[in-house]
Amino acid sequence: MGSGIPSSYDIVGSKGRAIIIAEFPEWVSEEEKKKAAMELLKRHKNARSVLEKSGERSGRFRLRKLKLLAGESRTEVLHKEHGYLLKLDPTKVYFSPREATERQRIASQIAPGERVLVMFSGVAPYCIAIGKKQPLVEEIVGIEINPHAHRYALENVRINKLEGKVRLYLGNVSDVCKRLAEKFDRIIMPLPRSAYRYLKYAFPLLKKGGVLHFYHVAREENGEKVCRKILERNARRFGREVKVLLVKKVLPYAPRKWKFVADAKVI
Numbered sequence: 001m002g003s004g005i006p007s008s009y010d011i012v013g014s015k016g017r018a019i020i021i022a023e024f025p026e027w028v029s030e031e032e033k034k035k036a037a038m039e040l041l042k043r044h045k046n047a048r049s050v051l052e053k054s055g056e057r058s059g060r061f062r063l064r065k066l067k068l069l070a071g072e073s074r075t076e077v078l079h080k081e082h083g084y085l086l087k088l089d090p091t092k093v094y095f096s097p098r099e100a101t102e103r104q105r106i107a108s109q110i111a112p113g114e115r116v117l118v119m120f121s122g123v124a125p126y127c128i129a130i131g132k133k134q135p136l137v138e139e140i141v142g143i144e145i146n147p148h149a150h151r152y153a154l155e156n157v158r159i160n161k162l163e164g165k166v167r168l169y170l171g172n173v174s175d176v177c178k179r180l181a182e183k184f185d186r187i188i189m190p191l192p193r194s195a196y197r198y199l200k201y202a203f204p205l206l207k208k209g210g211v212l213h214f215y216h217v218a219r220e221e222n223g224e225k226v227c228r229k230i231l232e233r234n235a236r237r238f239g240r241e242v243k244v245l246l247v248k249k250v251l252p253y254a255p256r257k258w259k260f261v262a263d264a265k266v267i
């Protein structure tokens with residue numbers, strides 16, 4: 001693709017309509033980026049626009065600035081992964097197609113009759129993945145603070161015909177959890193930079209023998225140790241015991257930093 005080759009890019013959408021989100025090395029000029037964007041549009045016939053990642057994710061909603069390089073300005077798409085659909089606008093909500101494999105890894109662990117809590121549920125990709133993979137799940141509860149993401153999540157539940165299985169709350173995990181009367185067999189915490197601050201809401205809601213999926217950003221060399229320590233220390237605070245089942249790297253996060261996941265049984 002010439003000198004303006006993007007260092008990486010994601011395609012969000014489906015066969016009918018998609019957008020490309022590209023990242024360029026710093027030294028690439030605006031003209032070269034635009035040229036590369038036009039080439040990407042030619043190469044991917046379903047792509048309607050190319051957006052450039054400009055800057056890191058930031059703020060409570062974990063959004064990043066995306067700049068239109070070529071194509072249509074409409075950025076809402078219907079993303080297809082593993083047989084389900086997710087409507088979303090990446091300029092307004094967090095979404096990463098790269099996490100589809102991790103969502104499937106979690107979804108394939110759910111047993112019939114489980115009650116699952118997804119904290120920080122976004123446009124509901126975990127809720128939908130679970131509902132589709134394990135139709136005998138008892139209920140999936142999602143909590144999300146970004147109103148745009150919550151609106152898309154409600155729509156995604158409808159699109160995927162999971163009404164009655166998924167219950168969604170708009171609000172802060174710290175407030176909503178205090179209002180939940182029921183306990184859960186499994187709690188998923190996909191907010192890697194600060195999930196540890198919300199463990200105090202997760203432990204009291206987890207049944208004895210329940211499973212926690214805890215995400216955390218750490219350096220490659222000590223991620224496993226750090227995740228284990230955080231879980232063990234917090235469990236002690238609540239008079240619980242954790243049996244860490246697995247700690248592994250999910251995806252690279254920043255130079256020398258990785259997003260880790262720890263699966264733990266809580267007794």
Ligand SMILES: C[S@@+](CC[C@H](N)C(=O)[O-])C[C@H]1O[C@@H](n2cnc3c(N)ncnc32)[C@H](O)[C@@H]1O
Nearest residue numbers: 060061094120121122144145146171172173190
């Ligand atoms: C890393 S994103 C993950 C979203 C979704 N689970 C996914 O995998 O696409 C974290 C989400 O948590 C939401 N969030 C951040 N802090 C929150 C809080 N205190 N309570 C509820 N949601 C929160 C953000 O708006 C964002 O949508």
